[in-house]
Amino acid sequence: MCVVRSQSRRGVLSRLISGITLAAVPVLAAADYQLNLPPPVSYIARRILDLHNLIFIICVVIFVIVFGFMFYAMVVHRKSRGHKPATFHDNMTFEVVWTVIPFLILVGMAIPSTATLIEMTDVSKADMTVKITGYQWKWKYDYPDQDLSFFSSLSTPRDQIEGKAQKGEYYLHEVDNPVVLPVGKKVRFLMTGNDVIHSWWVPQLGIKTDAIPGFINETWTNIDQPGVYRGVCAELCGKDHGFMPIVVNAVSQEEFDKWVVAQKQKASSDAASAGKTWTRDELMAKGKQVFQTCAACHGPNGEGIGPFPKLAGSKIATGPLKDHLNIVLHGKPGTAMQAFGTQMNDVDLAAVITYERNSFGNKTGDVVQPAQVKAAR
Numbered sequence: 001m002c003v004v005r006s007q008s009r010r011g012v013l014s015r016l017i018s019g020i021t022l023a024a025v026p027v028l029a030a031a032d033y034q035l036n037l038p039p040p041v042s043y044i045a046r047r048i049l050d051l052h053n054l055i056f057i058i059c060v061v062i063f064v065i066v067f068g069f070m071f072y073a074m075v076v077h078r079k080s081r082g083h084k085p086a087t088f089h090d091n092m093t094f095e096v097v098w099t100v101i102p103f104l105i106l107v108g109m110a111i112p113s114t115a116t117l118i119e120m121t122d123v124s125k126a127d128m129t130v131k132i133t134g135y136q137w138k139w140k141y142d143y144p145d146q147d148l149s150f151f152s153s154l155s156t157p158r159d160q161i162e163g164k165a166q167k168g169e170y171y172l173h174e175v176d177n178p179v180v181l182p183v184g185k186k187v188r189f190l191m192t193g194n195d196v197i198h199s200w201w202v203p204q205l206g207i208k209t210d211a212i213p214g215f216i217n218e219t220w221t222n223i224d225q226p227g228v229y230r231g232v233c234a235e236l237c238g239k240d241h242g243f244m245p246i247v248v249n250a251v252s253q254e255e256f257d258k259w260v261v262a263q264k265q266k267a268s269s270d271a272a273s274a275g276k277t278w279t280r281d282e283l284m285a286k287g288k289q290v291f292q293t294c295a296a297c298h299g300p301n302g303e304g305i306g307p308f309p310k311l312a313g314s315k316i317a318t319g320p321l322k323d324h325l326n327i328v329l330h331g332k333p334g335t336a337m338q339a340f341g342t343q344m345n346d347v348d349l350a351a352v353i354t355y356e357r358n359s360f361g362n363k364t365g366d367v368v369q370p371a372q373v374k375a376a377r
Helices: 003-023 028-034 044-078 092-120 253-274 282-291 292-299 321-330 344-359 370-376
Strands: 128-135 137-145 148-152 179-182 186-191 198-202 206-209 217-221 229-235 245-251
Touching: 044 092, 128 198, 128 206, 137 198, 148 253, 179 253, 186 198, 186 206, 198 245, 206 217, 229 344, 245 253, 282 292, 292 344, 321 344, 321 370, 344 370
Parallel strands: 128 186, 179 245
Antiparallel strands: 128 137, 137 148, 186 217, 198 206, 198 229, 229 245
């Protein structure tokens, strides 16, 4: 009964906030933009929304009272009506009142705010843990309890990004490997960064936590509604900061268990495929797909973008194979060239190197096998 009443009060409060906000903006703007926070789907997100609504109402009440007195004084006590300015000063009663009242208001706002902040950092009694690592420009997710690990990257086609194709429904908010979490479970997140500062932000979950290299931040969520929830990196992390989305797929515990089994089977399949000998056509087809990760810096046609070097005719892509393997595996210190040895498996690396050495006008004829990549690690 208490829960029902609480939800009812929350619904009335949200409608009141929306009504006040809608009355304050033009109708056309209200038709095109969502003016309140997105619908919360976790306990913390609901607490944040309630706190937002409470503080908003307090601010509106203060605004009405203060400006009401101001406008009343300006209209009723104006000079044209014969009023003369007062000459009194040093009224101790007034000074105490206008100091104590704001202090009490701030204390009243600080109590629920502090309680919410404390709850946001309480990661005790979690049912599972997910470690999140920010990379330029992708996320790595580790499930230590399930022995799973994978990267999640933007999956929007380059043609849409370059304006050559119509934008999709989830343009720049779609990934190849979404995070999958069970509903009704407390999930503890460990956040860190691999290169620069990132920020993992999913509004409907009430989470916005920095991923800082060398540090581990903690937060948690407990999603109560199955669905797909989207977010972005909310920290300016470099050139392609806007191409680093987050997609969380909340499912039932049964579906989550099936997903875990499927991910492990895929990992076993990938490990098995690394032992076979791939044809040139197979490597080129897969390499073209994998190269989308590199296209953000080196250009979709290997032409290079800004300070990033071109691959067409480059000394790396047409020079000794061992040098090409080394720089892709270990990166180049002091530059934006990352070490992809920890981000890609042997098959993907073999495919993309083969593609780079036989595309964009490069005609080395080299075919790199996964076994060569494994030996070069």
